[in-house]
Amino acid sequence: MTLARSQALFWQAVRAKRAPAALRELFVGRGALSVDKRMQIYRAAYWSRHEKALFESYPRLYEHMGVAAFRELVAGYIERHPSTEPSIERAGAALATYIGACAALGEQRFALRELAQLEWARVLALLADDPEQAFEASALGAGDAPTRALRMLPSLSIVGSRAIWRGARGVTELALFGDEARALERALQSDPLSAVCAEFHEPDAAERARRALAAWIARGWITALEEPCAR
Numbered sequence: 001m002t003l004a005r006s007q008a009l010f011w012q013a014v015r016a017k018r019a020p021a022a023l024r025e026l027f028v029g030r031g032a033l034s035v036d037k038r039m040q041i042y043r044a045a046y047w048s049r050h051e052k053a054l055f056e057s058y059p060r061l062y063e064h065m066g067v068a069a070f071r072e073l074v075a076g077y078i079e080r081h082p083s084t085e086p087s088i089e090r091a092g093a094a095l096a097t098y099i100g101a102c103a104a105l106g107e108q109r110f111a112l113r114e115l116a117q118l119e120w121a122r123v124l125a126l127l128a129d130d131p132e133q134a135f136e137a138s139a140l141g142a143g144d145a146p147t148r149a150l151r152m153l154p155s156l157s158i159v160g161s162r163a164i165w166r167g168a169r170g171v172t173e174l175a176l177f178g179d180e181a182r183a184l185e186r187a188l189q190s191d192p193l194s195a196v197c198a199e200f201h202e203p204d205a206a207e208r209a210r211r212a213l214a215a216w217i218a219r220g221w222i223t224a225l226e227e228p229c230a231r
Contacts, residue, residue, distance in 0.1 A: 013039045014046045015082065050078050050091050057092040058119045061112065073099070089127060096120055114160060118173070121157045121164040125171045128155035131223040139225050140213065146194040150187045150216075151224040158184050167220060180212050187216075190229030 006026050027035050054074045055062055062070045077098045083091040096116035099109050131153055139145065155166040161181045163174045176184060183199035200209040216222050 010042075014043050015079070047075075047078065049088065050083065051075075053088045053091045054078075054095065057089070057123050058095065058116060060119055061115050064115065065112070073102075073105075076102070087127075089123065092120060092123065117159045118162065118164065121159050122171045122173075124157065125155040125164055125166040128153075128166065130154070131220070133223065134220075135217060135222045135224060137214070137217050140193070142225070145225060146197075147192050147228070148225045149190040149192055149228040150196065150222050151190075151226045152188055153221050153223055156188070156221055158188060163221075165219070165221065179208060183209070183212060184216075190226075192228045193225075 009022055009026055027038060030038070051071070051074055054077070055070070058070075065073065074095075077095055078091075081094045081098060083093075085091065085093070096113050099105065099116050100113040102109055105112060153165055155171075157164050158176070158181065161176050163176055163184060165172060179200045183196050186196045186199055197206075197209040197213075200206075200212070213222075
């Protein structure tokens, strides 16, 4: 039996309720432990580890849904979306998408999906790299600055109208409104600074854009100027 076939059989056995019959060609029983019982140990470890990782990634969702409903949700998710990442912390990457498509949750799935998106943004903020260097506000005064894009803090994202990022005090959420939320979305898409500022409208569009950029710099959201993203 090839290594690839052995690995595929082991993967099936870990995730299936009953081990494939062909697995007996690969493993043998030992003492009181049959092949099936040995695989049950691996299977239990696989499911419990993934379930624990999802509990830790989505504490608010768990609290909102309750133990039984959350366990049922993650069991279905793990079955349909086995993690392909080497890091267990990233096992919940598709949970919000899964919730949004889960008709059994009824109308509440939309609110649950938004909550899951916020929680996953917090996870990604914790896993993101630190910025390479501090940003100098004077760089915005350069002649070519309007044509360049803002490189944003790696841990920063926006979900709905809430910004999530990792700062000196841990992961933080901040509600943004109207112009600023749209401007931040443009900045995170690596659009030119001129397009970011164009999201601020009258009255006092220029002044509100200036204040927003100053606040972004103070929070550490801007890390550099770079070439805009090609579309």
